[in-house]
Amino acid sequence: MSFDPNKEDYQRLGLRYARTLDPSDPFATARAFATFSRRFSQSRDSLPQSDGDRAFHLVTKATDLIDYQLPFAPDEECGPIMDEAARVLEEAIDLDPSCHDAVRMRAAADYGSFEGYYQYLSKGADAVRQDCVARHDEALANGHDEGRVLEAELAMMPYVRWMSTLAAKALICGHYTRCLSICLDLIGDDPSDPSDVRFTGALACAKLEDASALDRLGSLSHAAARHDDSEDGWLLLARIALAHKSHDLELARELVSRCLSAYPHAGITLSRQDELPDGVFARLAVPAFSEDELIIAVSEATVVLEEGRDSSDLGSLGSWIAHEPAVVASCEQDPESSALVSLDTGRN
Amino acid sequence: MDARGELVRRCALKRLASIGPLSKEGFSELLSAVAADPRSFADDAEEQAFLEIEQTLEKERAATAGDDLLDDDEYQRERRRRFGRIATSCDRALALDPTCIDARLLSCLVADQEPDATLGLLLELDHDVADQHGAIVTSEGEDAWDDVFLRPRLRVRAAISRTCLDTARYRMAASSCLSLIDASPTDALGARLTAALALARLEDETGFDELDARFLRQGNAWSHLARVLLLFKLDRPAAARRALRGFDSLCTGGAYALLRPTYVETYLPDRPQSKPGSFEEVTLCVHEADPIVVDTPDFIPWASEQPGFAESAGRFADRLGYDM
Numbered sequence: 001m002s003f004d005p006n007k008e009d010y011q012r013l014g015l016r017y018a019r020t021l022d023p024s025d026p027f028a029t030a031r032a033f034a035t036f037s038r039r040f041s042q043s044r045d046s047l048p049q050s051d052g053d054r055a056f057h058l059v060t061k062a063t064d065l066i067d068y069q070l071p072f073a074p075d076e077e078c079g080p081i082m083d084e085a086a087r088v089l090e091e092a093i094d095l096d097p098s099c100h101d102a103v104r105m106r107a108a109a110d111y112g113s114f115e116g117y118y119q120y121l122s123k124g125a126d127a128v129r130q131d132c133v134a135r136h137d138e139a140l141a142n143g144h145d146e147g148r149v150l151e152a153e154l155a156m157m158p159y160v161r162w163m164s165t166l167a168a169k170a171l172i173c174g175h176y177t178r179c180l181s182i183c184l185d186l187i188g189d190d191p192s193d194p195s196d197v198r199f200t201g202a203l204a205c206a207k208l209e210d211a212s213a214l215d216r217l218g219s220l221s222h223a224a225a226r227h228d229d230s231e232d233g234w235l236l237l238a239r240i241a242l243a244h245k246s247h248d249l250e251l252a253r254e255l256v257s258r259c260l261s262a263y264p265h266a267g268i269t270l271s272r273q274d275e276l277p278d279g280v281f282a283r284l285a286v287p288a289f290s291e292d293e294l295i296i297a298v299s300e301a302t303v304v305l306e307e308g309r310d311s312s313d314l315g316s317l318g319s320w321i322a323h324e325p326a327v328v329a330s331c332e333q334d335p336e337s338s339a340l341v342s343l344d345t346g347r348n
Numbered sequence: 349m350d351a352r353g354e355l356v357r358r359c360a361l362k363r364l365a366s367i368g369p370l371s372k373e374g375f376s377e378l379l380s381a382v383a384a385d386p387r388s389f390a391d392d393a394e395e396q397a398f399l400e401i402e403q404t405l406e407k408e409r410a411a412t413a414g415d416d417l418l419d420d421d422e423y424q425r426e427r428r429r430r431f432g433r434i435a436t437s438c439d440r441a442l443a444l445d446p447t448c449i450d451a452r453l454l455s456c457l458v459a460d461q462e463p464d465a466t467l468g469l470l471l472e473l474d475h476d477v478a479d480q481h482g483a484i485v486t487s488e489g490e491d492a493w494d495d496v497f498l499r500p501r502l503r504v505r506a507a508i509s510r511t512c513l514d515t516a517r518y519r520m521a522a523s524s525c526l527s528l529i530d531a532s533p534t535d536a537l538g539a540r541l542t543a544a545l546a547l548a549r550l551e552d553e554t555g556f557d558e559l560d561a562r563f564l565r566q567g568n569a570w571s572h573l574a575r576v577l578l579l580f581k582l583d584r585p586a587a588a589r590r591a592l593r594g595f596d597s598l599c600t601g602g603a604y605a606l607l608r609p610t611y612v613e614t615y616l617p618d619r620p621q622s623k624p625g626s627f628e629e630v631t632l633c634v635h636e637a638d639p640i641v642v643d644t645p646d647f648i649p650w651a652s653e654q655p656g657f658a659e660s661a662g663r664f665a666d667r668l669g670y671d672m
Binding site for chain 2: 113114115116122172173174175176177178208209244245246247303307308309310311315316317319320
């Protein structure tokens with residue numbers, strides 16, 4: 001579920017700002033909008049905003065700290081970054097105790113185990129849904145302008161993110177049926193699948209070895225598919241897993257080569273199989289079909305790749321993919337890979 | 349594997365075929381005679397090959413008695429030597445009878461490759477055997493296990509299903525077990541045990557329940573542990589807690605085995621016999637379930653937090669003088 005919190009922050013304030021303008025004076029409105037972007041980035045406090053808007057803005061700050069700075073920070077900076085993020089989230093919750101994103105993100109740090117966080121999210125889900133649905137309905141009922149549909153959509157997003165996070169944790173914890181049912185419910189609510197939860201669902205189908213559920217997931221979320229005829233990394237990895245699990249190695253090989261041609265530097269990504277921390281706000285926002293997207297897909301697929309007995313740490317499928325001749329060849333032929341090798345050697 | 353028993357029966361049945369019908373008493377006398385000296389009844393190359401395997405398995409089984417006294421390095425060296433001796437014996441058996449299924453099966457297993465590669469070897473073997481002998485066909489009410497000459501093929505299937513479990517191929521493991529149970533409803537090879545774990549991992553509650561009912565709900569360590577895993581995975585903690593208590597109370601040292609899993613040697617060629625409800629049984633079960641337990645990362649922490657579970661493990665360890 002890739003969400004850009006800055007975009008949402010911008011949309012929230014834009015909607016509120018639009019409400020303050022006089023619709024009977026189109027010229028003044030046009031002038032006002034011309035200055036909105038500048039005011040948003042340079043003098044945000046001069047714009048009208050609620051405590052909820054201020055809290056969400058703090059969520060964007062915390063997201064930047066935890067999801068985009070922390071993974072790349074040197075060790076000595078990690079502690080201060082986490083402290084700052086915790087402080088910012090605390091401030092957000094003080095401003096708006098029903099800022100579900102802030103509450104959810106703060107809780108992520110409170111639980112030492114995946115299961116504990118999963119249980120927490122699971123218990124809170126109904127209340128978050130009720131609150132978001134109430135706001136959604138209120139936006140639709142009270143708004144008279146064009147913005148009301150967007151406002152209603154935005155009102156649901158904290159719930160969508162809550163449930164997508166729950167699905168991701170269910171996958172990691174081994175609650176695969178639950179994971180798949182959350183994904184199907186979310187897609188049933190909104191087939192455009194704003195959180196891309198179908199990616200998580202595809203991995204649950206692989207874990208459940210349920211090819212027909214994978215097809216069902218695909219047909220339900222067809223509105224969200226990004227290209228007519230190309231498959232994303234998650235779907236490809238799920239289908240590779242299903243083929244490997246039914247020992248159809250020829251099909252698995254064909255799917256691996258599709259993955260190699262769909263993503264840049266896929267050979268390196270499929271050999272390394274790095275596991276990264278999940279985004280705490282949401283899945284990191286990266287361009288579709290980019291190298292980074294496959295890195296994230298492979299990282300999320302760790303639960304699928306590393307299962308089974310294998311003397312390497314890669315697991316049964318992980319080891320098979322890493323040693324697959326097409327992957328090895330693609331890795332060796334990639335100029336980026338020699339840079340990586342020399343980096344590794346340098347480290348040793 | 350009761351190689352000795354099978355050898356005696358095979359030789360006796362072949363001798364019976366050559367000498368003509370015998371009364372029940374006559375056949376039991378023949379069995380005793382073969383048991384006393386199987387070598388002189390192993391008339392053809394097939395039985396000589398089987399004899400070779402039987403003798404090696406007996407010898408190597410006796411040789412494992414001192415393994416507990418070896419340190420890790422010594423054990424690994426001894427293990428390599430042992431696997432080497434078995435591989436050589438398999439070669440001798442295959443020189444006598446290139447179609448000896450048990451020799452081929454053992455060769456695959458002592459090649460000691462990654463489970464993924466072992467599965468490839470086993471599937472190839474199964475394919476070759478099916479090409480040569482056709483499918484295993486049993487009529488209604490028949491059990492393939494009763495035909496001693498079919499048992500090697502059933503062992504290959506059981507090894508395939510266990511290796512599927514080891515390589516995270518749970519659907520394949522379950523279907524291979526269920527077809528094995530169809531061919532041999534008495535399930536001497538314990539396919540139901542592997543199936544229980546696979547169905548739990550797939551969160552297939554209906555399949556698990558059907559399997560349990562098919563064996564008249566006579567639980568065993570595998571079904572007890574599989575039930576706990578299934579309920580935990582389906583996020584039904586209260587029921588999982590009850591199942592966990594059941595697992596610990598029905599399997600001697602169950603809590604200890606789960607919290608302190610130990611190394612279990614490769615099955616050569618099938619799961620060693622153990623007494624129902626014994627610590628040996630639950631040790632094998634926990635070892636087989638390991639990939640599934642690991643796949644559910646907070647399962648062990650959850651189990652050890654359940655009231656009385658860790659204490660039960662501690663009491664068992666104290667009683668037997670094991671480390672906790």
